[in-house]
Amino acid sequence: MSILHTVNKSPFERNSLASCLKFATPGAAVLLIEDGVYAGLRGTTAVPLITDALERVKIYVLGPDLKARGFAAERLIPGIGVVDYAQFVALAVQHAKVQAWL
Amino acid sequence: MSETIKKFLYLNRKAPYGTIYAWESLEVVLIGAAFDQEVNLLFMDDGVYQLTKGQDPSGIGMKNFSPTYRTLGDYEVKNIFVDRDSLAARGLTQDDLLQIAWEDLDTDESVENIVTVVDAPRVSALMDAADVVFSF
Numbered sequence: 001m002s003i004l005h006t007v008n009k010s011p012f013e014r015n016s017l018a019s020c021l022k023f024a025t026p027g028a029a030v031l032l033i034e035d036g037v038y039a040g041l042r043g044t045t046a047v048p049l050i051t052d053a054l055e056r057v058k059i060y061v062l063g064p065d066l067k068a069r070g071f072a073a074e075r076l077i078p079g080i081g082v083v084d085y086a087q088f089v090a091l092a093v094q095h096a097k098v099q100a101w102l
Numbered sequence: 103m104s105e106t107i108k109k110f111l112y113l114n115r116k117a118p119y120g121t122i123y124a125w126e127s128l129e130v131v132l133i134g135a136a137f138d139q140e141v142n143l144l145f146m147d148d149g150v151y152q153l154t155k156g157q158d159p160s161g162i163g164m165k166n167f168s169p170t171y172r173t174l175g176d177y178e179v180k181n182i183f184v185d186r187d188s189l190a191a192r193g194l195t196q197d198d199l200l201q202i203a204w205e206d207l208d209t210d211e212s213v214e215n216i217v218t219v220v221d222a223p224r225v226s227a228l229m230d231a232a233d234v235v236f237s238f
Contacts (some may be wrong), residue, residue, distance in 0.1 A: 010117055010148050012191065035120030038151065043193020064161030068119055070154035070168075087229075 002027045008034035008102065011046040016101040021053040029091060031083070033062045037069060040076045047077060047096035054079045062088060108139045111232035114149035118168070119159055124152045125167055127238035132170075134236075135177040143174070144228055146185035149238075150192065153184065153199040153217065168200065173217060175204035183220045208229060 005024055009016040017039050024030060029051070029099050032040050034040075039046045040061045053059060060081045066073070073082045083091065112131050116123035135141050145153055160161040174182065182202060189195060205212040210226050220228075229235065 008120070010120070013117075013148055035117045035148070038117065038148070038192070041193060044190045047193075065119075066162065068157060068159035068162045069117070069151060070156040070158070072156075 002029070002095055004028070004091050004092075004098045005030045006098060006100045007032055007036040008100070010035040011039040011049065012044075012095070017046070018049060020101040021049060021057070024053070024057050026056045028056075029058045029060065029095060031060045031062060031088065031091060032080075033065055033088075037061050037066045040066070040080045042072060042075055042077050050077050050080070060087075062092070107138065107140055108233040109142065109231060110134050111144060111228060111235045111238045112143045113229075113235055114143065114145045114152055115147040116238060117148040117151040117213070118157070119162065119164055123238045128167060129216075130236060130238075131174070131179070135174070135179050140181075141177075141179045142181040142228060142232065143184070143185070144183045144225065145181065146188045146225065148176060148188075150184055150188045150194060150199075154194070155198060155200055161200055171200055172202055175202050175213075180204050180213070180216055182217050183224070184217060185225055186219050186221050189219065190211070 005020050005028060007017045007020050011017040020030060039050060060083045063082045063084050112127055114127050118124040131141060157166055159166050199217055201215040202217050203214055204216045
């Protein structure tokens with residue numbers, strides 16, 4: 001069973017996502033929540049970090065947090081999934097543990 | 103009350119919703135405007151996300167305060183600036199941002215959109231020209 005990582009900080013303000021992706025092992029899942037969702041958007045300086053990681057781990061964005069900030073799923077980097085709160089819970093159940101990168 | 107009008111610069115560098123900074127800044131901006139001070143708003147770094155169009159935080163149980171930015175023109179706030187490099191780093195353009203109209207009720211002078219995207223030298227000049235800088 002692998003780890004579900006959650007990242008709630010903007011990649012432009014903190015290194016939470018970079019650290020998470022450095023240590024996440026193949027098969028892990030990364031869920032971007034709160035200000036972490038900005039990392040999932042196309043055209044940003046964080047794109048190389050995400051596209052590199054997508055080859056090893058699954059990356060999801062929490063839909064309500066994306067919508068709150070004014071962005072539609074179409075603005076996300078291809079390969080990123082969008083989940084709702086119920087699917088967030090399902091991901092937590094499917095993985096051995098949840099590790100938060102605050 | 104003193105008659106002196108000071109140039110206030112509100113420096114906004116935080117994304118909305120994740121922290122309370124954006125909301126608190128807006129509250130203080132409205133207070134400054136109510137006291138007839140010269141209010142300048144500058145959005146840079148993650149602060150540019152405060153002005154994105156289409157915000158809808160109903161799904162996260164928070165108040166949508168982005169419509170309040172659109173009323174700033176009614177509070178005689180005329181100077182709203184956005185750092186161009188911060189937009190570019192985030193894959194954003196001015197089309198992603200709210201438009202804020204301004205109108206002088208006495209002279210009928212009006213500006214369709216007071217949100218101005220500026221380069222780094224202009225950002226520095228705004229900071230130099232300010233009497234007081236409020237950082238959020």
